[in-house]
Amino acid sequence: MNMFRRLALASLAAVALVTGPAQAADTIRIGLPTKSYWPTTIAETAVRQRLFDKEGLRAELTVYRSGAESFEAMAAGAVDMTLDPPSLVSNGRRKGVLSRIVAKASMGNYGWQLMVPAKSDLDLKALNGRRIGITAAGSSSDLLAQWTGQDAKIEFARTPVGGNGLVSNLLGGKVDAAVVYSPLSLQLTKSGEARAVLDYAKAVPPNLTQGWIVLDRFADTRGKLVQKALNALYGAVDFMRANRDITVKLIAELYEVPPEIAALEYDTTIMKLETDGSMAGPKIRDAVQLSLDLARVGSPRDVVPADDIISAKFEPVPTKL
Incomplete structure (x- = not known):
């Protein structure tokens, strides 16, 4: 089954799970912001290299049309985890959608x-x-x-x-x-x-541009699941960095681009992604605050403090093959 057919089926399954029985304990539903974007490469690598399997998980991947749509899906309970900028988490908390960034993913707008x-x-x-x-x-x-x-x-x-x-x-x-x-x-x-x-x-000055996000209640009640999912995702990042040829081939396949474009994507983006994911310490707090400040420059509005949208309780331990 090719990737996008599987993602379409996962989307239907996610809708059914909103109103149907509670999901199985070993399933993590991950919302991806858009089709041809590096989070898809990470998640698909984790699936293909069976890194979720090694953590005892089954991953359901659903691709959305934008980061805002994937965040809304998480807020609605259609997915458990997604990747987005800190500003969406801040705006969500102001509107009653209580979520936090549990792992840093990117510190720059690479390729944008x-x-x-x-x-x-x-x-x-x-x-x-x-x-x-x-x-x-x-x-x-x-x-x-x-x-x-x-x-x-x-x-x-x-x-x-x-x-x-x-x-x-x-x-x-x-x-x-x-x-x-x-x-x-x-x-x-x-x-x-x-x-x-x-x-x-x-x-744009370096700042936390993207992070993996979960709802507070999900982190509180399914913390072990969050930890295992992050382990698999950061295991995928490690695998991609260590296996250029395999990753370039995957990028070309997923996004239907020539190998030379896939190679540029690898060098421009994949090799610059964060490898540890930790949200602990003042340095990452400052990077989140700068991200919020930059967002406020573009559209003046109140934002919640960086400390209110960070969770340092998870420390991704990359899954090994």
């Missing part, structure tokens, strides 16, 4: 670029008053778009098109620019179909 079609003569300042494609409101692409407007002192219309719609809407002229993640950004650059007017990995 603000792109325009190659035939466009627009630069960053010329995007004032234009339409900018994002995956969804509240997503990482939305936060970066808002930060861009504030930092560059321009205004534009943020247009949600979903993760699968970024490229088609950009190249089809339905938006003037788009906040594009890797490996889509790498593929567009390599093909010559689009060019970057801003590289977020260089423009």
Whole structure:
């Protein structure tokens, strides 16, 4: 069974679990923000290398159209764990969705670029008053778009098109620019179909851009399950770093990109992901706070303190083959 058929079936199963009997004790339901994005590579590696199995777990993976949608799915009880930026956790707590980041995943916007079609003569300042494609409101692409407007002192219309719609809407002229993640950004650059007017990995100060998240009540009642799932996921990160050829082949297969693009994705993103996941200590607390501060720059609003959205009770121990 190929990956995306399995993910579709997992999605149906997740819906049934919301209203049906309680899930089996050994099942972890993981929500992935969008199809062609590195969390999918991690989770699929953990499945294929049987790392969840080694932890005594069965993993159900469900791909959503954006990080905001996957967070909403967790809030609704459709998945147990997802990956998103700290701002979604902060905004969720203000609205009664009590969740915390249990493991750090990325400390930079690796591969994220603000792109325009190659035939466009627009630069960053010329995007004032234009339409900018994002995956969804509240997503990482939305936060970066808002930060861009504030930092560059321009205004534009943020247009949600979903993760699968970024490229088609950009190249089809339905938006003037788009906040594009890797490996889509790498593929567009390599093909010559689009060019970057801003590289977020260089423009935005290092901060906690993504972390694995669970609801407070799930962490409290199913802590052993959370620990085992994190062990498998960080075991997958270790495996990918130690097995370049296998991982490049997997990326090419999952995202239907040429091997050279998959190799660029490996170097640009996979090799820069966090390997220990620990949320303990002042350094990671400061990285979370900076992430919240940057989000507030883009869209001024109250945020809960970093300490309120961090859980240091889990220390991922990477599963070994």
